[in-house]
Amino acid sequence: MSGNKKSEITEWYHQFSDSIFKYICLMIHDYQQAEDLTHETFIKAYKYYNSFEHKSNPRTWLFSIAHNITIDFLRKKKPLRIIADILLTREDSNPLPADIVEIKENSKELYNAISNLKESYREVIIIRKIKGFSIKETTEILNWSEGKVKTTLYRAIQALEKQLIKEGFLNEKTI
Numbered sequence: 001m002s003g004n005k006k007s008e009i010t011e012w013y014h015q016f017s018d019s020i021f022k023y024i025c026l027m028i029h030d031y032q033q034a035e036d037l038t039h040e041t042f043i044k045a046y047k048y049y050n051s052f053e054h055k056s057n058p059r060t061w062l063f064s065i066a067h068n069i070t071i072d073f074l075r076k077k078k079p080l081r082i083i084a085d086i087l088l089t090r091e092d093s094n095p096l097p098a099d100i101v102e103i104k105e106n107s108k109e110l111y112n113a114i115s116n117l118k119e120s121y122r123e124v125i126i127i128r129k130i131k132g133f134s135i136k137e138t139t140e141i142l143n144w145s146e147g148k149v150k151t152t153l154y155r156a157i158q159a160l161e162k163q164l165i166k167e168g169f170l171n172e173k174t175i
Contacts, residue, residue, distance in 0.1 A: 005046070009046045012045065012062060017038055023130075023131055024066055024070050026122070027126065028073060037073060040069050042062075044065050044069065045065055048065075060140050063133070116163055121152065121155065122156075124149060124152045124153045125157070127141055128149070
């Protein structure tokens with residue numbers, strides 16, 4: 001079983017490590033530390049593999065681990081205010097150079113506004129809207145009730161809109 005465990009964790013690493021890294025980086029704003037916490041996520045997944053019941057999606061389970069590790073880190077140390085440009089990925093095929101510049105500028109403004117939100121708002125926006133987890137998956141990752149996820153997301157989006165207005169930048173396509 002340990003060979004199967006190792007191969008499954010390795011497969012999950014290849015599938016989910018980039019996404020987990022980006023989530024952690026958005027939360028803590030520290031590229032190097034996000035790499036360390038991403039690795040720590042998979043070390044914990046390996047260590048506690050037997051507690052994974054295969055009832056939920058492995059992605060959800062791994063994000064729960066990443067979330068808990070990130071929260072522990074944030075409790076120990078205040079986050080830095082740095083957002084890595086590698087987070088500005090888009091699926092648009094063959095965008096024009098002017099479009100690329102506009103997308104990066106809009107994304108940078110959005111990520112800066114998100115980074116100024118309180119932690120719970122940042123978490124729920126990143127998990128639900130940026131990472132695309134369902135409400136059910138978000139409840140598992142954050143260990144919140146469904147009502148709390150919905151309410152916090154609603155309030156977070158309102159706070160994000162206020163933040164974007166405050167910074168003089170509001171584009172409804174980015175929300």
